Amino acid sequence: MKKTLLALAVAAASVSTAASAATIYKDDTSTLNMGGRVEVRANFSDANKTAADDNQYKDASRIRLNIGGEQKLNEDISFIGFTEFEVTEDQSDATNTDDALFNTRYLYAGVTSQTYGALTYGHQDNAFTYLTNFTDMAEVFSGYINEYNVATSDRANNVLRYAFNTEKLTIQASVQGDSDSDGTAVTQNADGFGVIGSYKFTDNLEFGLGYAQTDANGVGLDTTSTGDNNTYTAALRYSKDGILLAATYLGGTISVADGSAAESDFNGADAYAGYTFGDNNVNMTYNYYNADDSAFNALNVNNINIEYARYFGNATVYGAYSFNLLSDSDATATGNVLALGDASTEDQFQVGFRYAF
Template structure:
C-alpha cells in the first residue's frame, strides 16, 4: 500500500503541478486512502441500499522551520436509492488547505467546525449516532467556506471557526480540558444566520438566527468508553433541547455499543429524534462488519416520519473495506 500511495502521489504531482513544483513535493507526506462500504437498512419491511465509496488524499509540506502547509480532500460517492434514478451522487466532505505553526493550525475550505471536536464525543457508532447537531450549519460535522483555528497546549484544546457562506454565515467556539488522562470535559457555542435548505415546516422563521450551547464529557479506560453531550438553543425561532449518550466496550476484535439520541423543539416536531440503538461490530485488519438495531421511543414509530426514518425502528447491516 505504501508503494501504491507513493506512485499515486507522484502521478498527481505530474498532472497538476508545474515541473519545478513537482520536484519539491514531499511524497513521503502525501497519501491516498478511502473506503468501500456496502450497507443496507430495513425499516417497516422497506429495504434501502445505503452503500457508499469514499476517496481521500492528504499531505503536508514543510515550508520552513516555522510553517508547514497542509491540505486534504475527501469525496463520497453514493447511488441514489430511488429505483428510477441510478445516477451516482458525489459529495465533497473535505476540501481545505492551511498551515500548521507552533501557535496552532489555521485552515480554510470545506471542513470540520469548531465544535465538531465536542460532538465527536458521542458520534462514535458505525451508524446510529450523531443525529442531534446537524440542523445548524455552525454545529454540523462539516461546513463549506469555513475558517478553522485549532490549538492544543498540554491538556487544553481550543477551536474557533467562522462560516463565510452568504446564505449560512456564522461560527463557533469550543474548549476542552483533560481533568485526568481518562476524563475529558468540553463546552462549546455555535450560531448561524440563515438556512442551507428551506424547511417545509411553517413554524420555523428562516430569517432568525439559530444557536446552540453544548457541554460534553467522556471517559476512556482500557476497552471502555462512556460519553455524553447536552445541548440547548434555538432553531429558526423554536427553542430546543438535545441529549446524546454513548457507551462502548471492546474485547479482542469485537466491539459492542449502545447510543441514545434525543432532540425536541418547542414549536415543531419535524426534526424530533428519540431513540436508543444497539450495535455489534467486528474489526479484522482493514475490514469491518457490523449490525445495528435502532429502537424508536416516540409515540409514532412509522417509517418515513422525519429525516432518515428517525422515528422508526430500523435494522442496519454493513461491511467496510478501508485502504
C-alpha cells in the first residue's frame, strides 16, 4: 500500500478505499473523486514453470482506476457511490498479447450517516474485511487465508453491508445473495452472512471477533447439494511509534459437498510485524491455512515472508521474498503460483514499482 495509507494504519486509523483519490469536482453539496494506480510487478519462482515454458519469470502488472462521489442530503446524511476496476494483460494466448482482462473490484452505492452509520449495497468489502485488514498490510504475501469463504473474502458481489463505528467501537454486518468473489470454486454462488465487532482498548491496542456462514459447495455450482462454510475469527492489532504488530486467527468448517466428503475442519492464521521509519517500511508476515480433508490440499498455505518498501510520495518501490514451508504431501503444485487454490512448495521473489494518482 502507499506510504500514506501505511502511516494511517500504523496510527490505527480508518483507511478509506478512495484515500488516494484526487477531487475533480466539488460544490456545496457534492464531491467527485478519481484515482488509481499503475503497478508493474515481476514474480520469480520455479512454480511459474510449465510444460511449455521453462521460465521462472511471470509478469503480474496491473492498472486500477476508481471514481467515487458523495452528495449531502443534510449535515448528517449523505448519498455515496464508488467503483474501481482492475485491468491486466491477457497472457493466456500468445496470439492475444494485446488483449486486456477486466476485473470489478468495487461497484457499490448507499447512504451514510454520521449518527447511525453507513448502509451500502453492491460489489464491496465484507464485514469481515475490517478484521482481516489488521494483518493484510504488506505490499505482497499477506491476506491469503480468508479467501475461501465468500462471506470472509476481501470483496464479493451482491453484498449488503452495514457499518457503524464510534471512537472506540466498530460493528459491521453483511449479507450475500448468490454471491461470488475472486478465488476458488468454494466462493461461488453462495448465500450467507458475516458479523464482526471490534473495540479499541487504547489508542494503540484493538481487538475484534467475528463469525460468518455461507452455503457454498466444493464445485461452485448451486445446482448441486450444498454444505455450510462456517468461519470464526479473532484479530488483534497493536501500533505505536512506527511499529505495527497484528495477528488474525480463523477456524471453522469448509464444505466439500461434491461427493468426496460432507465438510472439513480448517485452521488458519495470519501475522504481521512491521516497522516504518522515515520513507521506509520493513516487515515480516506469516500465513497458514490447513484443512483436515486432503481434498482441500490445493488450498493449503504455509509461508514466512520478508519485505522492504521505499516510498517517494506517490511512487513506491518494493521487494519481497516468500519462504514456502509446505511439504509435497501438504500441497498440490500446479505451476501457477499467483492463483488462489494453486498451492505450491516453491519459494517466490517479487519486486514491484507503483505510481498512484
